[in-house]
Every structure is written in structure tokens, then in C-alpha cells.
Amino acid sequence: MRERVVSDKVIERMAAGELPVTKRELNRAAENISALAKLHGVPEAEIRSGISQAIQAFCSSQNPSAQALKKTVPFNGSSPSPEEFLLWFRNLFIAAMEEQMREGKRCIRECCYTEKR
Secondary structure (H helix, E strand, O other): OOOOOOHHHHHHHHHHOOOOOOOHHHHHHHHHHHHHHHHHHOOOHOOOOOOOHHHHHHHHOOOOOHHHHOEEEEEEOOOOOOOHHHHHHHHHHHHHHHHHHHOEEEEEEEEEEEOOO
């Protein structure tokens, strides 16, 4: 079975808000959504709709791991915008990878492993 990448330490760090989001980052996330739409030749609204569906699925999940992560989303009950959600997820990914590296694991693509020395 695959090891959890998001540890309790990562969840605690995210809940503490140690990785804040700036207006500049929100603008860049919006630009990335536009670029993704252009890359795939679809309307930007379609990309935003897909992200909004993912947000809704995540927020309504009854999975205990998802519930723990949901507590780290800093939007106090309101649904985050696609940009906010992407930045929250990016910060979650950064925190998880930093934790993996501290534990002596290398991360290549989606696979984290412990190097043999």
C-alpha cells in the first residue's frame, strides 16, 4: 500500500497558515488557468468549472483524510476561488515534499522513496 505523502506534521503546518497567499500569487494563478485553457484549446470557463467541481468534491468528501485536510483550507466555510484553491494545494504540496525531504526521501515525479546509501 502506498505511504501517505501528507503527514500529520504537514497538516499542522498548513493549519497554522505558515504558507500565506499573496495577491501577486493569486494573479499568477489566474494567468496559469488562462494559459492552461489556451494550451488545451478550451474556454477558460471550462477549466474553472472543472476546478470548481474538484473543490466541491473535496469539500463534501466524508473521507477522514480529506476532512483533516479540509480543516487547513483558510476560507472559513466559504468556498475558495479556483485561484485560492490552486495556491492552497500548491502550498500543501510544498509542505509535503519538504517533510519528505527532511525524512531523507527523494521525490521524483509522484514517487517518493528512501535512498539507499
